Amino acid sequence: xxxxxxxxxxxxxLVSPSxxxxxxxxxxxxxxxxxxxxxMEQPLPELxxxxxxxxxxxxxxxxxxxxxxxxxxxxxxxRREVPDTVSVVTRSDLKPGNALDLGDAVERTAxxxxxxxxxxxxLSTISIRGSRASQVLVxxxxxxxxxxxxxETNVSVVPAGAIERVxxxxxxxxxxxxxxxxxxxVNVITPRPPHEFRGSIEGQDGTYGxxxxxxxxxxxxxxxxxxxxxxxxxxxxxxxNGAAWSEDTMLKAEALENPRIEVQAGAFDDxxxxxxxxxxxxxxxxxxxxxxxxxxxxxxxxxRQADRRxxxxxxxxxxxxxxGEVSVRHYAEDNxxxxxxxxxxxxxxxxxxNRMTTRIMGLEGQxxxxxxxxxxxxxxxxxxxRRERLKSDxxxxxxxxxxxxxxxxxxxxxxxxxxxxxxxxxxxxRLKGTPGVPPLEGLTLAGGVRHDLHSIFGNVTNGHAGAAxxxxxxxxxxxxxDTFRAPTLNDLKWPQDAYSxxxxxxxxxxxxxxxxxxxxxADGFTGRVGAYARxxxxxxxxxxxxxxxxxxxxxxxxxxRGEEAECSFEKGRIRVNASLTTIRAVQRQAExxxxxxxxxxxxxxxxxxxxSAHTPAYTxxxxxxxxxxxxxxxxxxxxxxxxxxxxIEQDDWMTGxxxxxxxxxxxxxxxxxxxxxxxxxxxxxxxxVENLTDARYAARFGxxxxxxxxxxxxxxxxxxxxxxx
Numbered sequence: 071x072x073x074x075x076x077x078x079x080x081x082x083x084l085v086s087p088s089x090x091x092x093x094x095x096x097x098x099x100x101x102x103x104x105x106x107x108x109x110m111e112q113p114l115p116e117l118x119x120x121x122x123x124x125x126x127x128x129x130x131x132x133x134x135x136x137x138x139x140x141x142x143x144x145x146x147x148x149r150r151e152v153p154d155t156v157s158v159v160t161r162s163d164l165k166p167g168n169a170l171d172l173g174d175a176v177e178r179t180a181x182x183x184x185x186x187x188x189x190x191x192x193l194s195t196i197s198i199r200g201s202r203a204s205q206v207l208v209x210x211x212x213x214x215x216x217x218x219x220x221x222e223t224n225v226s227v228v229p230a231g232a233i234e235r236v237x238x239x240x241x242x243x244x245x246x247x248x249x250x251x252x253x254x255x256v257n258v259i260t261p262r263p264p265h266e267f268r269g270s271i272e273g274q275d276g277t278y279g280x281x282x283x284x285x286x287x288x289x290x291x292x293x294x295x296x297x298x299x300x301x302x303x304x305x306x307x308x309x310x311n312g313a314a315w316s317e318d319t320m321l322k323a324e325a326l327e328n329p330r331i332e333v334q335a336g337a338f339d340d341x342x343x344x345x346x347x348x349x350x351x352x353x354x355x356x357x358x359x360x361x362x363x364x365x366x367x368x369x370x371x372x373x374r375q376a377d378r379r380x381x382x383x384x385x386x387x388x389x390x391x392x393x394g395e396v397s398v399r400h401y402a403e404d405n406x407x408x409x410x411x412x413x414x415x416x417x418x419x420x421x422x423x424n425r426m427t428t429r430i431m432g433l434e435g436q437x438x439x440x441x442x443x444x445x446x447x448x449x450x451x452x453x454x455x456r457r458e459r460l461k462s463d464x465x466x467x468x469x470x471x472x473x474x475x476x477x478x479x480x481x482x483x484x485x486x487x488x489x490x491x492x493x494x495x496x497x498x499x500r501l502k503g504t505p506g507v508p509p510l511e512g513l514t515l516a517g518g519v520r521h522d523l524h525s526i527f528g529n530v531t532n533g534h535a536g537a538a539x540x541x542x543x544x545x546x547x548x549x550x551x552d553t554f555r556a557p558t559l560n561d562l563k564w565p566q567d568a569y570s571x572x573x574x575x576x577x578x579x580x581x582x583x584x585x586x587x588x589x590x591x592a593d594g595f596t597g598r599v600g601a602y603a604r605x606x607x608x609x610x611x612x613x614x615x616x617x618x619x620x621x622x623x624x625x626x627x628x629x630x631r632g633e634e635a636e637c638s639f640e641k642g643r644i645r646v647n648a649s650l651t652t653i654r655a656v657q658r659q660a661e662x663x664x665x666x667x668x669x670x671x672x673x674x675x676x677x678x679x680x681x682s683a684h685t686p687a688y689t690x691x692x693x694x695x696x697x698x699x700x701x702x703x704x705x706x707x708x709x710x711x712x713x714x715x716x717x718i719e720q721d722d723w724m725t726g727x728x729x730x731x732x733x734x735x736x737x738x739x740x741x742x743x744x745x746x747x748x749x750x751x752x753x754x755x756x757x758x759v760e761n762l763t764d765a766r767y768a769a770r771f772g773x774x775x776x777x778x779x780x781x782x783x784x785x786x787x788x789x790x791x792x793x794x795x
Contacts (some may be wrong), residue, residue: 153536201253206306242551
């Protein structure tokens with residue numbers, strides 16, 4: 071970034087710094103929730119700031135018209151005025167079951183698909199409406215969590231104790247957040263420090279030696295309010311080499327109210343085995359790595375990884391005389407990841423260690439002017455700057471010759487600066503009460519533009535426009551916009567050798583999204599139906615070139631469309647939630663058709679259009695909660711997703727022809743039940759069973775046609791108790 075660019079951006083940040091979508095705003099936002107909210111029975115006041123209220127795997131989104139949301143507009147906005155589709159998972163929604171992490175909390179939200187590669191603590195990613203996991207922006211208090219190297223987010227690093235509220239934004243969201251939200255945005259808002267001293271402790275045990283402990287305490291110390299939270303999880307795993315351990319600690323401090331000052335610091339550490347997919351039942355069909363390092367249950371008995379993250383975030387928010395909001399946020403993060411793995415392919419069996427460090431620094435600012443004239447208009451202007459650095463090295467040990475080598479990996483850095491502006495209007499608000507035009511008073515129009523400047527690939531400009539029209543208890547929404555995803559440092563800077571290398575000439579993936587929906591809320595029932603369409607051009611795919619060298623290129627095209635419905639009903643002691651999203655996605659990309667039988671280099675390509683790989687035909691979920699007398703609650707939930715496809719290249723070394731085998735994962739319905747009993751005003755015990763029917767199914771594809779993919783855990787149980795003060 072040039073000095074001139076830095077100066078311009080710094081001026082933007084001083085004049086119009088950015089409302090950070092964090093818990094500093096959510097206190098006011100939640101206090102303004104309208105009476106139309108259909109949230110469940112709220113926890114008692116003394117339980118409000120627990121580390122996680124009996125965490126949940128039966129979490130359900132609340133479809134509510136009166137709720138205030140932040141992620142969709144970066145300022146607290148009544149949900150009825152937001153043109154885009156937003157689902158909210160609150161603390162009370164987490165109450166019916168047992169969530170260990172962010173994936174558990176949102177896996178039954180409409181359109182959300184959570185991919186798990188093993189049991190608790192293992193890699194878990196989120197996709198929305200058939201997008202890739204790297205095309206979903208995941209944030210915690212507005213701080214991006216997507217990996218600098220892969221672009222994906224391992225949501226298992228966000229434990230349940232860190233969740234006060236989750237907002238899932240679908241649709242065109244590139245205007246406010248820049249890179250990654252081709253599929254949508256998932257923003258986790260963490261608990262705020264309390265105004266009086268409170269605390270809680272929770273313990274949980276389960277199958278396969280799974281144990282979870284959560285503790286939180288906070289309160290005012292002089293002019294500062296503090297909250298300290300710690301959560302630890304360990305498990306032996308359902309398969310060999312499946313053990314995992316993690317610890318997440320966060321300290322948050324707030325001072326004053328206007329201006330509001332916040333400082334947040336956190337640390338996350340984990341250690342886990344990586345068993346890989348189950349090998350083929352026939353030993354002759356197993357790969358060399360599976361045969362040498364694995365057994366009949368796992369691909370590898372030696373693969374493992376360790377992850378360490380440290381971050382600090384500061385923010386200042388100021389509301390000048392009620393005329394708007396000005397705020398600025400800064401964050402810095404260090405990540406260290408070490409992977410140890412064994413390979414046994416064409417050469418001797420080798421043990422390798424890859425060490426990767428990333429450093430991230432970001433600065434965001436925003437100024438919101440308005441609302442003016444009884445909420446007729448609101449202008450939001452902001453800017454951001456972000457720097458990423460990545461360094462990796464690989465050490466290999468040959469188990470036969472004893473040779474020990476170190477290979478230099480990626481050395482890369484990238485900077486992005488951006489500016490954006492959005493204008494929201496309620497053109498007929500002044501006509502409220504005027505005969506003949508009352509319906510127009512609920513119309514909100516919004517539109518804006520964003521420009522990003524990347525230090526490697528250059529400029530990207532995105533636009534967004536939408537409308538929300540509230541007529542009585544019904545709200546209609548329509549929105550359209552452009553989004554993009556920047557190439558990762560892996561794609562751009564992968565070391566060059568004879569077999570592979572990065573591509574510094576890559577351009578961003580570009581997407582265009584359109585959606586509409588209609589919501590209705592009345593007599594304890596809230597429902598939404600709608601449809602969406604998304605097109606991604608220039609999707610980045612790795613493929614061999616004419617010399618056989620693998621490199622990433624902007625060659626992919628994906629089109630997805632479908633319908634979506636979700637509803638919530640509460641009457642007396644019963645509450646029901648349900649959601650369904652259909653996904654019709656196709657991909658078009660170049661595939662190898664012929665290759666040289668001597669060198670393996672491709673000699674001919676063909677372009678094929680197929681049903682999109684790894685994308686379920688639908689996602690669905692539902693829950694039923696019954697509150698019985700004497701503080702007892704019983705909850706059950708189900709989740710399901712449609713058939714998934716995967717295409718695996720099959721090479722005929724006699725003819726030099728390449729064909730593609732299709733592998734399928736069949737849909738399986740998974741059920742969870744839980745019962746909880748309030749033991750007193752400040753304590754509760756609970757018991758539950760996951761995968762109630764003991765369904766045996768694969769959670770995700772493996773690496774070959776013959777292997778048995780990644781098996782999901784069989785029926786498991788959990789039990790726990792919590793106490794607060």
